[in-house]
Amino acid sequence: MLRKWHGLPGLIAALVLVTLAVTGAILGLAPALDRAGAVVPPAGEVSVAELAGRVVANYPGTEQIVRELSGQVIVYYSQNGQAGADLINPVTGDSLGAYQPSAFFVWIKNLHRSFLLDTPGRMMAGISAALMLVVCLSGLVLLARRCGGWRALMRPMAGTGSKRLHAEIARLAVLGLLLSALTGSFLSAQRFGLLPEVSDLGPGFPAEVSGGQPRPVDRLQALSEVDLNDLRELVFPYPDDPQDVYSLTTSGGSGFVDPATGELLQFQPRSNGSVVQQWIMRLHTGEGLWWLGLILGVAALAVPALSVTGAIVWWQRRRSSSQAVKNAPAAEADVIVLVGSEGGSTWGFARALEQGLTSVGFQVHCAEMNALETTYPEASLLLVLTSTYGDGDAPASARRFMVRLRDFRACNALKYAVLGFGDRQFAHFCRFALEVDAALAGKGLSRIQPVELIDRCSAERFSDWGEGLGTALGAPLSLSHDPMPPRTSRLELAGRVDYGLAVQAPTSILRFRLAGEGQRWQSRFFRSGSNSLPTFEAGDLLGILPPGSEEARFYSLASSSSDGVLEICVRKQPGGLCSGYLHGLQPGECIDAFIRHNPEFRPATGPVPVIMIGAGAGIGPLIGFIRKNTARNPMYLYWGGRSPNSDFLYQPELGHYLEDQRLTGLSTAFSRSEEKAYVQDRLLQDQTALRQMVDTGAQILVCGGRDMAAGVKQVLEEILRPLRLEVDDLRAQGRYLEDVY
Known part of the structure; x- marks a missing residue:
């Protein structure tokens, strides 16, 4: 059995693993090449203040200084209105040449990470890393057995031919491959939400800045106390803003430096989780550890040889299979598969499920959730596969499901299972799937297995769910589906x-x-x-x-x-x-x-007032709606930014639209102005007019960050209370639409 666990994954993934290994070996050279081109002064010789002073002397328009893990120092600057980036000598501040990442290494990195196949390729690479981990661990055990125990691993081996060659190469390379596979599997698991990803949000912008006359950067105390080798990034303040600060990121954390006093403000150390995560990345890539990159590259070159010798040793297996799909009538099917999908990706998984169930003898009827029938006389199992649209809503093919469920009657002690698809970056991950699961339980149906939630269309999680379902049904069920990426x-x-x-x-x-x-x-x-x-x-x-x-x-x-x-x-x-x-x-x-397409976020047509609320970049679609309002229907915009002098987005256009009456009213709020107002404040100021418009049928559109949207909803609940209305009432009527992120 152990030999199967070692040989089968390696044989299946041989071509993929060879690609990963060869590209990994090439990438292993990058840290050494970057290090060879870097000037790295000894620790304690150059401070960040000294570096910044030398850089500014040569680059008056400096905007940012970055020190890579390799030791390379890059300055980003603006000169005569043109942006540029140069590698520099940190000892002198002189240019070493223009900074331009290698297009070759970028292409190799994309090939290594995803086989140039977008998300399915990423998934394939992650699964391959896990397979490599299985191969390495099982191979270590087999090596120990072959050599006569763990203590004998380094003794001369007996035998000849491919078996001997395979074992000798494996013994030399296994530790490097094990490290690459382990770290690669960890990073892939984080990528697809199987493990939590730690991220330091950094400190908030300092509440108090002196606003005094800026000192020369090389005389700022906080920067003088930081050694160059600890620097990660220094972002310069905007030249004409006395309230702006230097943003400093080091190996130990991040904070701000007052340009007038040189004081370090709101420094936030890096979390332990973030440190561990970065070390895992460094151990996988060799970034900042050029010697390790070379070792891992040499170990990776063993994979092609191991693949060839392993295939020769393993060469004794054969299998075949065939499947057919037939959608049975709803009245005759013993398994009902209902699908909730917005863009169509969930249907691919549903068809794979239908095919798998049919192949093991079930009569399967597959339809959209909106087509739920009153009863299924022969069915003993109901399976619901659904995505969640936007921030927790039903997808297009499931919007009538909850209403139709009211009249649904279960026959034959019908059991059910719900499989949800979503993206964990949304606060209400797979919320609709959870609501469907609860609603079916409320109808008296019993679960054949708990609700399962799949992040970002993970083919691996879908396959695991299928195995669990097969176990519950008492029939082997092997499901496989890789959604195709969108055509760009x-x-x-x-x-x-x-x-x-x-x-x-x-x-x-x-x-x-x-x-x-x-x-x-x-x-x-x-x-x-x-x-x-x-x-x-x-x-x-x-x-x-x-x-x-x-x-x-x-x-x-x-x-x-x-x-x-x-x-x-x-x-x-x-x-x-x-x-x-x-x-x-x-x-x-x-x-x-x-x-x-996003047809659910559109303004109402006709004379009904449209109240648009946004902040920051959320103004984007709202300005588009105004631009198309050539019929001059009543449109009111409430928008919040930071400073009227810096980020008043679309200011000229909005003025023009007010003049030509495509925009009926505009109310702005700026959080870094003297009054420090937010868009919620403007809504409260106009609450009487807003209530009157809502009472006459107005529609509300909200676009922007999730926190802003939550604050707007809270304020609107207060405004609507005299009307005995809630935001959810307007949402149910299609009069409250959100596009939040």
Whole structure:
């Protein structure tokens, strides 16, 4: 049995593991190459203050200094309105050349992490790492047995041929491979939500800043006390803002430095979990440990040889299988599979379940949840597979399910199970699936197994759920389904407008067009051979795949296809992979993206007042709705930002829309102005007018951060109380819509 556990995973994953190993060996060179090109002064020789002073002397427009784990120091600066990045000598502050990450190593890293196959590739790499872990552990036990015990592992081996060669290579490489497999499995488990991922949010912006005359950076006491080798990042304050500060990140934590007093403000040490997580990453990649990277690279090169010799040793097995699918009529089926899906991905899992059940002899009827019938006379099992839409709502094919369930009558002691699909980044992960599970239990049905929740369409978790279901049914059930990634199109950045640097909240309005198409657009499809996009409206979502990640990030569109551009509003999040990537784009550069329609977030048509509430980048779809209000229906916008001088997004456009009456009323609130107001304050000030509009049928649209939306809801509950209305009442009527993140 142990030999099967060792050989079968290795044989199945041989080609995948060889790809991972060869790319891993190449990546193992990167830390050593980076270290070779870095100037690393001894500890205690150069302080961060000295480094910053030398850099500023050579780069007056310095915006940020970053020290990589390899020891390389990078300065990001602005000169004559152009952004640049240079590698520098930290001892002298002189340039060592322009900083440009190797396109070759970036491509190899993407191949290593995902086989260039987006999320399914990430999943495949994670599963392969787990298989490698199984192979390494079982291989160690087999090696010990072969050598006559653990103490004899390093003694000369007997035997000849492929078995001897396989064992000798494995003995030399197994510890390096075990370390790579263990750390890789851990990182993949975090990636797909199987293990918690630790993240330090960092300190809040300091409440009190002296606002005095800034000192030269090389004379700031807090920076003088930090050794260069402990530096991770130093972000310079906005030049014309006396209330701005230096943002300092070190190996021990992060905080702020007052530019006038040199005092360290609100320093927050790194958590133990964050330290452990970073070390696991370093042990896997060799970043900052160039010698370990070389060792792991050499060990990885053993995998192709082990795959060949292992296949020769193992070569004695064969299997075959065939399956057919037939959707039985609802009145005759003994298993009912109901599907709740918004974009269609859940259907793939449902078809795999239907196929698996049919192959072991069940009569299966598969339909959408909206098609729930009053009764199923022959069914003994009801299986519900459903996603959750947005922030906990029912998906499109399940919105009538709860209503139809009221008239449902169970026959034959019907049992059930619910499988939920969702994304753990949302606060109400799989909430609708949980509500369905509770509702079915409330109808008197008994569970055949507890509700299971799957994060980000994990094929592995789906397979595990199928095994558990098969055990409960007394029939072997093997389920396999890998959802295909969305088809992307190439978009070119046509222009950008930047805000918010002075208040530490960089926000950009980005306008894209189909790459190579210029301004040529069609009413139905964009022309570019196979590279085309469907029509879209403001409020739909643009899914973007940033480099180094196969997980799409979604941004609400501020434009429709007739505008000639795809416009989004993006705030740069601290450590945000996609927002950082987008903020670094320059006109002419391209991204991969796709459209996801969002028809549930649209303003009402006709003379009914529309009250739009947002904050920060949440203004994006709202400005799109205003732009399209050529009928001059009543529209009121409540929007909150930080500073009217720095991040008043769309200020010129809003003024124009007020003049031409596409926007009926505008109320703004700025948290870093003298009055320090929030959008909730403006709602309370206008509560009488708001109540009157709601009482006459007004619709409310809310867009922005989750915390803002929660605060807005609380205030609106107070405003609506005299009308004996609640927000949930308006939501049920389609008069309260949210697009929150």
